[in-house]
Amino acid sequence: MMFARQRKSLLCLFAMCLGLLPVKTVSAETTDSKIMSLGISVTETVYALNQQHRLVGRDTSSTYPPDVLEVKDVGYIRALAPEGVLSVAPDLIIAEEGAGPRETLDILKDASVEYVEVPNEPTASGIVEQILIVGRALGVEGDAQALADDVAARLADAIAAADAQPQNRKRVLFVLSTRGGKITAGGAGTSADGIIAMAGGVNAIGDVEGWKQLADEAVAVAAPDVILMMDRGGDHGIDNEGLFNMPSIMTTPAAQSKSVIRMNPQLLLGFGPRTPDAVEKLSEALYDPAS
Amino acid sequence: MASDAVVHLADLGRPKDRLQFALKMHVYLCILLICVSLASLTVGATGITPWDMAAALLRGEAPEQMASIVLFDIRLPRLFMGIVVGAALAVSGAVMQGLFRNPLADPGIVGVSAGAGLGAILAIVLGGLLPVWLAEATGMYLVPFAAFVGGWGTTILLYAVSTRGGQTSVATMLLAGIALGALAGAVGGLLAYAADDRQLRELTLWGLGSLAGASWTKVTVTVPFILLALGVAMTLGRGLNGLALGEATAAHIGIRVQRMKNTAILTVAAATGAAVAATGGIGFIGIVVPHLLRLATGPDHRALLLNSALLGASILLIADMISRVIIAPAEMPIGIVTAFLGSPVFLWILLRNRGAVGF
Amino acid sequence: MLLAKNLMVTLGASQILHDVSITAAPGEFTCIVGPNGSGKTTTLKALTGDVRYDGHITINNNDLAYLKPWELATIRGVLPQTSVLAFPFTVIEVVRIGLMTGADAQDGCLALQSLARVGLAHYADRFYQELSGGEQQRVQLARVLAQIPHAVGEDGPRWLFLDEPVSSLDIAHQLQIMSLAEQFARDGGGVIAVMHDLNLTAMFADQIILMANGRILQAGPPSVVLTDANLSQAYGCDVKVGMPPPAGIPYVLPHAARHTGLVATKS
Numbered sequence: 001m002m003f004a005r006q007r008k009s010l011l012c013l014f015a016m017c018l019g020l021l022p023v024k025t026v027s028a029e030t031t032d033s034k035i036m037s038l039g040i041s042v043t044e045t046v047y048a049l050n051q052q053h054r055l056v057g058r059d060t061s062s063t064y065p066p067d068v069l070e071v072k073d074v075g076y077i078r079a080l081a082p083e084g085v086l087s088v089a090p091d092l093i094i095a096e097e098g099a100g101p102r103e104t105l106d107i108l109k110d111a112s113v114e115y116v117e118v119p120n121e122p123t124a125s126g127i128v129e130q131i132l133i134v135g136r137a138l139g140v141e142g143d144a145q146a147l148a149d150d151v152a153a154r155l156a157d158a159i160a161a162a163d164a165q166p167q168n169r170k171r172v173l174f175v176l177s178t179r180g181g182k183i184t185a186g187g188a189g190t191s192a193d194g195i196i197a198m199a200g201g202v203n204a205i206g207d208v209e210g211w212k213q214l215a216d217e218a219v220a221v222a223a224p225d226v227i228l229m230m231d232r233g234g235d236h237g238i239d240n241e242g243l244f245n246m247p248s249i250m251t252t253p254a255a256q257s258k259s260v261i262r263m264n265p266q267l268l269l270g271f272g273p274r275t276p277d278a279v280e281k282l283s284e285a286l287y288d289p290a291s
Numbered sequence: 292m293a294s295d296a297v298v299h300l301a302d303l304g305r306p307k308d309r310l311q312f313a314l315k316m317h318v319y320l321c322i323l324l325i326c327v328s329l330a331s332l333t334v335g336a337t338g339i340t341p342w343d344m345a346a347a348l349l350r351g352e353a354p355e356q357m358a359s360i361v362l363f364d365i366r367l368p369r370l371f372m373g374i375v376v377g378a379a380l381a382v383s384g385a386v387m388q389g390l391f392r393n394p395l396a397d398p399g400i401v402g403v404s405a406g407a408g409l410g411a412i413l414a415i416v417l418g419g420l421l422p423v424w425l426a427e428a429t430g431m432y433l434v435p436f437a438a439f440v441g442g443w444g445t446t447i448l449l450y451a452v453s454t455r456g457g458q459t460s461v462a463t464m465l466l467a468g469i470a471l472g473a474l475a476g477a478v479g480g481l482l483a484y485a486a487d488d489r490q491l492r493e494l495t496l497w498g499l500g501s502l503a504g505a506s507w508t509k510v511t512v513t514v515p516f517i518l519l520a521l522g523v524a525m526t527l528g529r530g531l532n533g534l535a536l537g538e539a540t541a542a543h544i545g546i547r548v549q550r551m552k553n554t555a556i557l558t559v560a561a562a563t564g565a566a567v568a569a570t571g572g573i574g575f576i577g578i579v580v581p582h583l584l585r586l587a588t589g590p591d592h593r594a595l596l597l598n599s600a601l602l603g604a605s606i607l608l609i610a611d612m613i614s615r616v617i618i619a620p621a622e623m624p625i626g627i628v629t630a631f632l633g634s635p636v637f638l639w640i641l642l643r644n645r646g647a648v649g650f
Numbered sequence: 651m652l653l654a655k656n657l658m659v660t661l662g663a664s665q666i667l668h669d670v671s672i673t674a675a676p677g678e679f680t681c682i683v684g685p686n687g688s689g690k691t692t693t694l695k696a697l698t699g700d701v702r703y704d705g706h707i708t709i710n711n712n713d714l715a716y717l718k719p720w721e722l723a724t725i726r727g728v729l730p731q732t733s734v735l736a737f738p739f740t741v742i743e744v745v746r747i748g749l750m751t752g753a754d755a756q757d758g759c760l761a762l763q764s765l766a767r768v769g770l771a772h773y774a775d776r777f778y779q780e781l782s783g784g785e786q787q788r789v790q791l792a793r794v795l796a797q798i799p800h801a802v803g804e805d806g807p808r809w810l811f812l813d814e815p816v817s818s819l820d821i822a823h824q825l826q827i828m829s830l831a832e833q834f835a836r837d838g839g840g841v842i843a844v845m846h847d848l849n850l851t852a853m854f855a856d857q858i859i860l861m862a863n864g865r866i867l868q869a870g871p872p873s874v875v876l877t878d879a880n881l882s883q884a885y886g887c888d889v890k891v892g893m894p895p896p897a898g899i900p901y902v903l904p905h906a907a908r909h910t911g912l913v914a915t916k917s
Contacts (some may be wrong), residue, residue: 087619
């Protein structure tokens with residue numbers, strides 16, 4: 001509060017020095033405003049709602065559909081540079097929860113850029129809510145309602161199909177990273193936990209909260225039947241042989257049956273319009289690997 | 292005997308006066324800093340420049356809101372932050388090198404930044420546990436203050452471990468630095484387990500090292516800390532010169548050695564702590580800047596400290612400009628840029644000093 | 651006058667000095683000698699205020715314990731046994747480090763004059779670290795001489811403390827440094843040196859303080875202190891003063907080198 005006032009007064013001081021007052025303002029129009037989309041699910045929803053022609057910027061993680069790569073990348077969603085964002089001149093920013101830093105958002109607010117924050121809860125209702133909020137922000141409520149209904153229906157079907165499979169529930173361990181021989185995995189409340197449950201699996205470390213680096217023995221105790229990983233390169237790209245030879249994994253049922261599923265992280269963890277596909281695909285990989 | 296000597300002096304001419312040159316360097320570096328500052332206000336992803344704005348004003352037009360926000364709310368606080376943080380890092384390096392009598396001592400390399408970082412992490416994660424009155428009293432200053440305490444503790448520990456009888460063992464200093472850095476990293480990792488998602492996010496961001504988060508709020512928190520530390524540091528010149536001859540000799544020429552060392556340690560901790568708290572880990576400024584200046588103007592600390600502040604500020608601003616244009620509209624973390632600029636120089640210093648005293 | 655009364659120094663658990671009392675007069679060259687571990691260097695460190703001591707030291711009637719470092723720096727200079735320099739200072743810069751702030755500005759030539767006194771004015775722009783050990787020691791002496799340029803100041807004599815100043819030097823440079831110290835005493839200043847070489851000591855000292863086991867064995871002029879009995883007792887071996895070696899074995903004494911040595915360094 002105090003600082004805000006101070007900043008204002010400083011600004012006024014500079015402004016007075018240069019005789020800047022008064023200041024013109026630019027206002028955002030609603031339906032053909034230029035938008036910046038931050039976050040995988042938001043960007044995919046913008047495409048699903050056919051509003052991609054309005055995109056002028058995206059964050060680094062938004063890489064689906066491939067066309068979006070043509071749009072200017074303003075950097076990591078949590079470390080946005082204010083001037084970089086302003087340079088693509090969006091009228092409206094639609095951002096997944098957690099975009100930042102706060103300093104940048106404050107400046108964007110000052111610059112009268114409309115900012116809509118979209119919660120990204122990894123549940124079916126979370127996806128619907130997300131689609132509706134993005135649709136309202138874009139001024140296409142009707143299309144958004146239709147999309148939300150469609151996604152909700154397909155997701156319900158996919159979940160029902162996954163639930164209906166006759167086998168025992170498989171214990172799934174989502175491995176985010178194996179850097180330094182240490183396993184970082186998704187516990188309760190994470191997006192990985194959400195998708196595993198939807199696809200009819202059981203999170204092998206469902207009793208752990210959040211993203212955690214696991215002790216070797218904890219992995220053995222979790223006894224996953226399947227290891228779920230992201231299919232991109234880097235340190236996530238450990239090959240199967242290396243994975244199953246890790247001391248922590250070696251003793252698990254997953255290593256004995258050599259069960260590992262690799263999926264595109266945007267699809268798997270995005271929690272957007274493509275999530276029904278993700279559920280189907282994961283469920284299939286879990287219970288019907290042959291097909 | 293003295294009269295004989297005077298006769299000979301006439302033939303010798305005056306010896307070179309590197310101090311005079313170093314003092315003139317203040318002026319050149321001021322000019323450099325002004326030029327770099329103007330460039331820094333001009334360069335950015337939006338292409339808005341102060342000149343355009345000035346031209347618009349001269350034509351009697353009201354400036355665009357966008358232009359005034361970019362210039363006054365984004366680039367100007369960032370400029371101030373770059374200047375004080377660059378100066379703080381370079382002066383901390385110069386003071387630390389004088390204190391340890393070694394050109395390789397640098398807050399980043401010997402773990403002081405890590406210690407300050409640990410302080411900041413503790414404040415971020417455990418700040419919520421403070422009693423309300425204390426949290427309200429400390430407010431925005433909690434993180435920089437905790438970083439200062441962390442840096443201070445680390446410096447004292449480091450000095451105690453690696454210095455015997457006024458002589459610093461470089462091997463011990465570097466190894467102690469590694470150990471302290473690892474310890475800080477370990478405690479930080481431990482805290483990351485205790486942190487919730489929001490705090491984790493803050494930690495990740497903070498570790499990247501960037502001037503992008505510079506806001507007027509942060510500037511008002513950071514600048515007093517650093518200016519105070521730098522002001523005190525500027526009084527250390529003669530003492531650090533004396534210390535170059537060893538602690539005993541420093542005392543013999545009239546320096547209160549213990550007091551001077553304590554002041555130097557507090558200065559380094561405050562400047563490094565505030566800089567680290569404001570912008571995260573930015574390496575190599577502290578080692579490269581004083582070294583370049585010693586090559587150019589000699590090691591006299593009476594000029595070296597202010598020159599370091601000026602050149603450090605300029606170099607950080609240049610690194611910041613690179614970081615914001617190279618992949619615009621996204622930004623490269625500035626720590627990457629300074630590491631690219633700095634690590635070759637660091638290796639070069641090592642090579643040059645191979646076999647020299649104390650290595 | 652420099653007076654030390656009943657000095658006691660304890661380092662850790664062991665007492666290094668027992669009841670040491672010294673009187674040194676300005677205008678005199680006082681040498682402290684004794685075997686290794688006899689406490690001579692510790693005595694000097696107590697006199698320069700480097701170690702904690704019990705007892706009483708006054709310098710020009712001022713209690714050492716109450717003098718501020720910068721006040722002390724104007725009335726005495728200390729030449730250490732060896733010095734390691736941390737950064738690439740030039741010779742003239744090292745000499746200027748010894749000057750109080752602003753002193754060089756008042757007397758621009760002071761540093762250079764001091765260098766000339768040790769015969770190194772032509773090295774002013776060389777890097778200190780590139781000099782030989784002997785040259786470095788002379789630069790350090792020049793630094794001390796710049797700090798106390800006049801043997802007698804407005805408020806009394808100045809004091810020069812030397813800690814084994816010539817141990818690592820060749821005979822010509824030994825003589826040069828000792829002569830400079832002697833000149834300082836002749837000009838009215840006080841000189842107190844810890845010495846290893848008994849011949850040089852005998853040659854230059856006005857007063858010799860012979861120490862053993864942290865105590866003073868004997869103090870007085872060379873002829874009184876340097877006796878067979880005193881030295882044998884102090885050094886724990888049979889010592890004969892003034893006894894040339896058996897015929898045919900060459901021996902070199904600094905006394906004989908004195909004259910030519912000075913000519914060589916002056917030219």
